[in-house]
Amino acid sequence: MAEEVNFICTACPQGCSLTVLMENGEVLGVTGNSCKKGLDYAHAETSDPRRMVATTVKIRNGFHPLLPVYTERPVPKPLIPQVLAEIRKVEVEAPVAMKSVVLENVLGTGINVLASRSMPAKG
Amino acid sequence: MLSKQIYDVVVVGSGPGGVAAAIEAKKAGADDVLIIERDTELGGILLQCIHNGFGLELLKEDLPGPGYAEHFIKEMLSLHVEVLLNTMVMDITPQRHLFLSSKEHGYVEIEARAIVLAMGCRERTRAQIRIPGMRPNGIFTAGTAQRWVNVEGYMPGKEIVILGSGDIGMIMARRLTFEGAHVERVLEIQSYLSGLSRNLVQCLQDYNIPLQLNHTIKRIMGKNRVEAIEAVQVDEKWNFVPGTEEIIPCDTLLLSVGLIPENELSRKAGVKLDPITSGPYVDETFQTNVPGIFAAGNVVHVYDLVDWVSEAGFSAGKNAAKYAIALRNAEARYTPLVAGKNVRYVVPHKLDKSTLEKEDVRLQMRVTRPIEQPVWVEVHDGENLITRKAERYVRPGEMVTVVLKTKNYADVAKSSKLTIDINPR
Numbered sequence: 001m002a003e004e005v006n007f008i009c010t011a012c013p014q015g016c017s018l019t020v021l022m023e024n025g026e027v028l029g030v031t032g033n034s035c036k037k038g039l040d041y042a043h044a045e046t047s048d049p050r051r052m053v054a055t056t057v058k059i060r061n062g063f064h065p066l067l068p069v070y071t072e073r074p075v076p077k078p079l080i081p082q083v084l085a086e087i088r089k090v091e092v093e094a095p096v097a098m099k100s101v102v103l104e105n106v107l108g109t110g111i112n113v114l115a116s117r118s119m120p121a122k123g
Numbered sequence: 124m125l126s127k128q129i130y131d132v133v134v135v136g137s138g139p140g141g142v143a144a145a146i147e148a149k150k151a152g153a154d155d156v157l158i159i160e161r162d163t164e165l166g167g168i169l170l171q172c173i174h175n176g177f178g179l180e181l182l183k184e185d186l187p188g189p190g191y192a193e194h195f196i197k198e199m200l201s202l203h204v205e206v207l208l209n210t211m212v213m214d215i216t217p218q219r220h221l222f223l224s225s226k227e228h229g230y231v232e233i234e235a236r237a238i239v240l241a242m243g244c245r246e247r248t249r250a251q252i253r254i255p256g257m258r259p260n261g262i263f264t265a266g267t268a269q270r271w272v273n274v275e276g277y278m279p280g281k282e283i284v285i286l287g288s289g290d291i292g293m294i295m296a297r298r299l300t301f302e303g304a305h306v307e308r309v310l311e312i313q314s315y316l317s318g319l320s321r322n323l324v325q326c327l328q329d330y331n332i333p334l335q336l337n338h339t340i341k342r343i344m345g346k347n348r349v350e351a352i353e354a355v356q357v358d359e360k361w362n363f364v365p366g367t368e369e370i371i372p373c374d375t376l377l378l379s380v381g382l383i384p385e386n387e388l389s390r391k392a393g394v395k396l397d398p399i400t401s402g403p404y405v406d407e408t409f410q411t412n413v414p415g416i417f418a419a420g421n422v423v424h425v426y427d428l429v430d431w432v433s434e435a436g437f438s439a440g441k442n443a444a445k446y447a448i449a450l451r452n453a454e455a456r457y458t459p460l461v462a463g464k465n466v467r468y469v470v471p472h473k474l475d476k477s478t479l480e481k482e483d484v485r486l487q488m489r490v491t492r493p494i495e496q497p498v499w500v501e502v503h504d505g506e507n508l509i510t511r512k513a514e515r516y517v518r519p520g521e522m523v524t525v526v527l528k529t530k531n532y533a534d535v536a537k538s539s540k541l542t543i544d545i546n547p548r
Contacts, residue, residue: 008320012179013428015320051325052175054187055301056273063164065276068173070187077329084301098193116173117189 002028007045011037018042050074053083054116057102061121062094068116069102075109087113094121125233126205127155131447132440133221133235134158135212135388138167139429140420141241142195143436144443148239149202151444154451157205157233159212159223166192167243169429171270174294176321180430191429215392217413236447239439240389240403240411240418244382244425246291252380254286256342261349265291265379272298280375284352285309286340290318290427292379297326306332307373310354312339312361317381319427340376341368349374382425392416400424408442409435415450417443458535460486463544465517467491474541479532486525490545493518497548500525504538517545 002023009016014034020042021028030042044050052074056066069090075083083106090103096119103113131153134141137160145158164170169177172188179185182194200206210225219235246264263271263279269291271277281304285292288311296306309327314337316323327334341355341363356367384402386394394403394411402423403411410417419439420432458476460469469488478484486502494517501511502525512525525543527535535541 008324010321010325013176013319013321015324017320051329052185054174055298056173056276064274066274068187068189068273070173070175070190098190116187117170117193 005046009033009038009041011041020046022046049077051077051080053080053087055084055087057087058091059096059119060091060093062096062119063122064119067092067094067096067102067119069113070116071106072112072114075106075111079107079109082107083109094119125157125207125228125231127157127233129234129236130155130157130205131235131451132156132237132239132443133233134239134241134440135215135221136160136167136241136243136420136422137162137165137196137206138241138243138420139169139192139195139432140243140422140436140439141167141239142192142199143433144239144241144417144419144440145204146195146199146202147437147440148237148444148447149199149204151441151448153237153444153447155205156202157207157235158199159207159210159221161209161211163209165196165206165208168266171266171273172294173273174298177429180428181433182430188429195433212388215388215416217393217416219415235415236450237415237417237443238392239436239443240386240392240394240416240422241420241436241439242385242388242422244384244421247378247381247383249378252378254340254343256340256353257345259343259345259347259349261345261374262343262376262378265289265295265377268295268375268377269298272302278302278304279377280349280373281305282307282373283375283377284340284354284371284373285377285379287311287379287381288313288317288323288334288336289379289381290322292377293318293322293326295377295379296332297330300330300332304375306330307371308333308335310338310340311336312357313337314359318379343376344370349376352376382421384422384424386422389416389418389422394418409439410442410446415443415446417446458538459540461540461542462488463542465491465494465545466543467519469543474527474535476532476536479527479529479535481529483529484527486527486543488523488525488543490517490519490523494545494547498545499548501544501546502527502541503544504534504541507534509534509538509541513548 005020018032054070059067098118099114101112132148134145148156169188169192177186177191214222223231268279283306341353344351351372354369356364403418417439419436457473459473467489499511502509
């Protein structure tokens with residue numbers, strides 16, 4: 001029995017309302033998308049939903065006390081709390097360059113956590 | 124110290140609009156470009172927007188706010204734009220004089236041939252939406268909380284209610300959840316979401332944070348610290364619906380109830396504002412009603428995408444440079460006539476050099492003190508004598524005249540200023 005699933009595409013700020021026709025976990029068709037990204041998003045969202053994660057880590061001797069960081073690719077949605085817990089353990093030393101790896105291969109996902117900006121040392 | 128007294132283009136604010144304007148002003152041929160920032164570093168509000176989603180249109184990359192800012196700051200610095208940090212612009216005149224104040228330089232006046240206003244916007248506060256009730260600690264705008272959590276490392280509270288479904292409010296709902304707070308719910312007075320739909324999905328729905336449309340806050344409770352808020356449903360005219368009140372215990376209330384372009388300075392410069400956008404009236408070059416004053420980004424109207432702010436900045440910067448260059452060329456047509464040794468003033472004060480191609484020009488002046496002996500009245504360009512006239516004596520009561528002849532045109536054309544000195548023969 002096919003069923004319709006409705007959700008909003010988050011691939012870009014346009015926020016298209018997608019309707020996905022599904023049967024036994026298989027996508028039969030997608031409507032409402034205005035580009036290919038929406039199609040990919042519909043497939044991903046129904047099989048392996050993922051999100052970018054952005055947070056901060058402590059930085060010693062930095063211009064600010066925190067360094068913003070982000071996952072270089074979206075991580076599986078169910079793993080987000082564990083990913084955050086792993087990132088929380090990290091502490092780095094200033095100076096740090098933008099996009100330098102702060103945490104490698106978080107939780108074995110193959111995804112690195114990168115510095116969102118350069119952070120000069122204090123003073 | 125500042126490298127110049129007069130700049131081609133001065134940009135006020137180093138957020139995405141300002142940085143883009145400075146980049147494009149340089150690329151369009153402006154010589155001296157200065158960007159002024161009141162904070163301790165360049166970047167503006169992007170530095171606290173650590174979430175992703177920036178740059179998808181312009182850079183085809185999904186960057187966090189600080190990364191997006193850094194990308195363009197790097198480009199700007201490579202173009203040798205002069206940077207002034209920790210500096211507040213106190214006043215701007217319609218003649219494009221700027222008055223700056225900073226700890227390092229004190230109070231300084233500079234001039235600009237063109238100005239780009241890029242001050243961004245401010246958040247609407249509790250006072251602007253008039254929420255009744257107590258006035259305890261624990262009420263923040265969403266942006267203030269964002270700065271605390273993402274830059275300075277403080278948590279505003281543990282049990283959070285958010286009023287308003289603006290993007291910053293929804294993004295902070297997720298962010299505070301990440302940091303261990305509990306976001307009870309988001310209330311929205313309108314019957315629809317005020318931010319982007321994607322933020323409803325990835326900030327609220329992903330974390331089971333409820334959004335209540337057609338709801339607002341009837342009063343805030345708590346003497347020293349917020350203890351609860353009373354939520355209420357509203358009808359289509361925003362009147363409270365009796366019997367729908369609900370007391371929600373919390374220690375923190377965040378307000379995400381709109382942004383207003385920040386135009387205090389623009390007003391001082393004589394810039395006319397649109398009552399709907401609260402930003403300047405602009406033409407397609409982003410020029411305001413004041414010639415040579417341009418505006419770009421959220422100071423004009425509030426954007427939803429930073430990429431579009433950068434694009435507005437590029438356009439304003441390019442047009443500001445064009446204006447400045449045209450003005451500089453017009454200035455180069457003229458040479459100032461400067462009162463030198465023993466000369467109090469000269470009329471005319473400046474000379475359109477091309478006039479001398481066709482006709483003689485008479486210069487008249489008065490001396491500072493009498494010289495009762497033969498003198499030379501000399502016109503020079505700082506190095507070479509251009510013409511001189513002998514007088515038997517000079518006295519303040521008697522006007523002195525010297526004539527620049529058409530044959531002097533070639534010499535005058537090369538000069539950047541002419542000085543008149545009176546020396547004993």
